[in-house]
């Protein structure tokens with residue numbers, strides 16, 4: 504049954520058309536990133552940061568394309584098949600090591616209880632968001648980690664500004680929060696399906712940047728991953744869901760309808776990546792046809808980012824070493 508994005512999704516009364524028409528152009532002359540760009544992107548972004556917000560280093564593992572703020576970017580320039588020259592078994596062993604780092608650092612973040620990490624996952628249907636969450640966060644203390652999955656908005660959510668439901672699920676101090684789909688849906692599916700008028704979704708790029716800036720200024724490090732798969736890979740994944748009874752629950756016939764809008768989604772993704780990659784919340788594009796490579800580079804980026812945040816256990820109470828537990 505098709506999903507209900509519905510005619511009920513109104514150009515809501517609390518979202519007036521902007522007073523001035525905002526100009527948001529699509530990337531005119533995309534500059535293909537080279538692997539040298541990818542490796543150095545995090546450092547360059549850090550250098551461009553304004554002095555007003557103290558941010559930890561936001562690092563991306565080699566193999567991920569970081570969208571540089573202000574520099575035209577196109578998904579077409581990133582090979583979804585990229586595997587970093589690694590072999591699957593080797594990558595799986597490396598993933599285990601990255602998980603161990605994440606588990607150790609997450610415990611410190613939780614104990615410190617001063618800052619938080621928000622991991623945003625976006626992808627086309629079958630892009631691998633669920634599998635990424637399972638693979639990267641396996642073994643992390645569930646108390647210190649919260650996954651928020653965003654579906655078609657409820658009537659109550661539609662009665663508020665579009666960011667309301669996302670803001671309510673941002674991670675508190677000490678927490679790692681994962682957005683499985685996110686506020687970007689409001690410039691992606693909403694745009695592709697024409698659920699609000701164009702001036703309304705165009706205005707949202709700036710509002711999203713402001714929202715993320717607020718989070719960053721409030722102690723949240725933001726890691727945004729776009730999982731990049733090819734159209735052929737999507738066909739294979741959909742066929743696998745149809746063929747395997749164990750995967751039927753994952754199959755949604757509406758995905759076949761959405762697939763017809765593949766090009767419109769790619770354009771919407773490109774615009775979101777170009778307009779909303781900022782120094783405080785850059786987009787990282789992950790080659791995602793090979794699940795094991797995707798998992799490894801995301802896990803490594805999460806581990807490196809937590810390490811750069813350098814969370815510390817709180818100071819022990821004075822004289823603790825001399826205390827005796829009474830009988």
Ligand code: ADP
Pocket residue numbers: 506508628653654655656683684688689692693755
């Ligand atoms: P998933 O595909 O993430 O595993 P579902 O199959 O339940 O989960 O799909 C969730 C659906 O909700 C997707 O089709 C997505 O486009 C839709 N959705 C998410 N956010 C919004 C939004 N803000 N407006 C309209 N539809 C949305």
